[in-house]
Amino acid sequence: MKxxxxxxxxxxxxxxxxxxxxxxxxxxxxxxxxxxxxxAALDLSDGNLSTHLSxxxxxxxxxxxxxxxxxxxxxxxxxxxxxxxxxxxxxxxLQSILDKTR
Amino acid sequence: MKxxxxxxxxxxxxxxxxxxxxxxxxxxxxxxxxxxxxxAALDLSDGNLSTHLSxxxxxxxxxxxxxxxxxxxxxxxxxxxxxxxxxxxxxxxLQSILDKTR
Numbered sequence: 001m002k003x004x005x006x007x008x009x010x011x012x013x014x015x016x017x018x019x020x021x022x023x024x025x026x027x028x029x030x031x032x033x034x035x036x037x038x039x040a041a042l043d044l045s046d047g048n049l050s051t052h053l054s055x056x057x058x059x060x061x062x063x064x065x066x067x068x069x070x071x072x073x074x075x076x077x078x079x080x081x082x083x084x085x086x087x088x089x090x091x092x093x094l095q096s097i098l099d100k101t102r
Numbered sequence: 103m104k105x106x107x108x109x110x111x112x113x114x115x116x117x118x119x120x121x122x123x124x125x126x127x128x129x130x131x132x133x134x135x136x137x138x139x140x141x142a143a144l145d146l147s148d149g150n151l152s153t154h155l156s157x158x159x160x161x162x163x164x165x166x167x168x169x170x171x172x173x174x175x176x177x178x179x180x181x182x183x184x185x186x187x188x189x190x191x192x193x194x195x196l197q198s199i200l201d202k203t204r
Contacts, residue, residue: 008124022110101130
């Protein structure tokens, strides 16, 4: 294995960071969630969740849509196809690393 | 689940950091390795490996023994019982997070 092919150097840090891993894992089975539901599910502050969602949005892993439900503002977070692909690659790679420890 | 019991907040950052995860995974099946073998296996620089080993040593997850093989200085890295326990807890927790994505 060449230096740039070492498993650990291939770990996607955008997903590996523990809060973003929690966000991606929570979105995976449902695709879309309200910002407030995601915040409640992971018990994060507005600021913390926003910061990590911005990082995921910059990577193209989620889209963030602002709208209204009735008169209430509502923000919906959706995992993109690229995000799903990246998460799958991350899970497969981590799995192969974790398997070494068994 | 209470705030301090959220799975992602329980991730052990000492192990989760990708280079240290690679070191712990490489040590797990063998318990002990020469510094130079570990360096070669993971294609790390002396400085980078030393820095991460120090962090693992401070956490009590590895012990580092300096000695000689003949006249050649030799440094042996060994996973401690505490390190093995921490790795097991980390793998189980990560597994439960990754399982959510399937």
